[in-house]
Amino acid sequence: MSIFPKRTLRGSQVTIHWNFNTATLTETHIVPYVRIGVYAPNGQLTLLHDGHILRLPGLPAGTPAADVVMQTLPKSVPLLVLADYLSGRQARAALVDMLRGIHTGRHYYFTYPVPPDAPLGKYTLLSEVYVDGQVRYSGTAADDFFLVEELQLGPGETTPTGGLVATLTNSGPESVPIRVVDYQPARQPTTASYVREVPAQGALRVESTAAQCFVLYNEEREVLPIALSTESxxxxxxxxxxxxxxxxxxxxxxxxxxxxxxxxxxxxxxxxxxxxxxxxxxxxxxxxxxxxxxxxxxxxxxxxxxxxx
The missing domain is CATH 3.90.930 (Outer Surface Protein A; domain 3)
Known part of the structure; x- marks a missing residue:
């Protein structure tokens, strides 16, 4: 399974890609019972799919098919899905099987709306395929999760040397990586940046010697300016x-x-x-x-x- 984005905010949406590849199913069991869902940090389960899915077996390998150009419809699999597989923690043999399954499998996309009051932390995906009394889980289970995070930035203050300082607070149970960017406006603007982590349920003091400073988090989509005022x-x-x-x-x-x-x-x-x-x-x-x-x-x-x- 693949999740986009892996880090998100309350009130957003997460897209989940699920590759349904049943090459090992027999002709007897071609309608497995499937459950796809999301476990919140508080243990609450939200089911995105709960029912049977028909999967007709394909032709055995090497079987000739006269006057047939293609035996399967083309799949428009996003490149991000492939990149997610390649960046996972699976063994090489398992990764090869997954990449092969992308062509022969059926691709489903589920959307999980993150509630505005959702608990912060790690959300784990559920993938269960029941066949003949046996359950099969996701081959990428170790990476099947996403994080809901939020940072609070305190008011900016001036340092004795004329720089800026502010405190970031993370009330969530997972650490949040940030990128701090110092910006020096001029005819030829210059920037400098470094990466830090705001600890779980902790705080981090951010200092800058530049005229302006910005904190980027949530995969750099969220920008918090360290400013002495809230003027537009x-x-x-x-x-x-x-x-x-x-x-x-x-x-x-x-x-x-x-x-x-x-x-x-x-x-x-x-x-x-x-x-x-x-x-x-x-x-x-x-x-x-x-x-x-x-x-x-x-x-x-x-x-x-x-x-x-």
């Missing part, structure tokens, strides 16, 4: 095309307004606001009434947008 950042409208030109020795930026032939001409304060609108800068960093006036006009015109943190 401002960003150029990414749906608009801009062109930089020099007119009579002055730098000018033209912003095309959609499909119309009109364009905004930005110079002086308005161009400075546009240049600084990278999504990380905040309005309070714009000093002076000229920049503040240009900001408000560009915001009302839809040239820039505010992004809540």
């Amino acid at each position: 950042g401002f960003l150029r409208n990414q749906q608009l095309l801009s062109l930089d030109k020099e007119v009579e020795g002055q730098a000018v930026t033209y912003v095309l307004a959609g499909e119309a032939d009109e364009a905004y001409e930005l110079s002086g304060p308005s161009r400075e606001v546009w240049q600084r609108a990278d999504g990380l800068a905040v309005r309070s960093q714009l000093v002076g009434s000229a920049l503040q006036t240009a900001y408000q006009e560009m915001l009302e015109a839809g040239l820039i947008q505010e992004l809540p943190r």
Whole structure:
């Protein structure tokens, strides 16, 4: 079985791939009883499938089939499924059998909705195939799990050296890997990063010497900015095309307004606001009434947008 993603959040969805390969079934037992489900950390079982599945046996190997181009329908198996098999802990012989079974098997995809109030921790998959009083389990049982995690970031503070510091709290029963990214805005922005783990039901103090710092977790999909305030950042409208030109020795930026032939001409304060609108800068960093006036006009015109943190 394969699970995507392996780390997720409350209120999300997890996709489970199950390869139904019954090459060893006899013609007598071609309708096995199948149970597929998810065990939450508190032991609660949610069944995603509970019933019989018909599996007709194929032709023996080497059996000629006249005027037949294909004996099975093509399967659109995601590459992530193959990558998941290859990264597992199975023995080489077992892995070869699994890869062969991908072609001959029947692929099912189940969706498990993670409740908004789901318990944090490790969720284990159930895979049972009953045939003639015997039960067969998943060949990838050691890897058949996913994790629901959540981190809380405390308020950012300034260090004596002018850097940033904040505390991450993990209330879950499993450790959470994070990537800390230091970002130094400049004409040529620079970044530096390192990886840590927030211990189970513990905390981790994160320090940065950069002007801005971000904590990435949940396979880097979730981003927590370490900030001294919750002020919104401002960003150029990414749906608009801009062109930089020099007119009579002055730098000018033209912003095309959609499909119309009109364009905004930005110079002086308005161009400075546009240049600084990278999504990380905040309005309070714009000093002076000229920049503040240009900001408000560009915001009302839809040239820039505010992004809540």
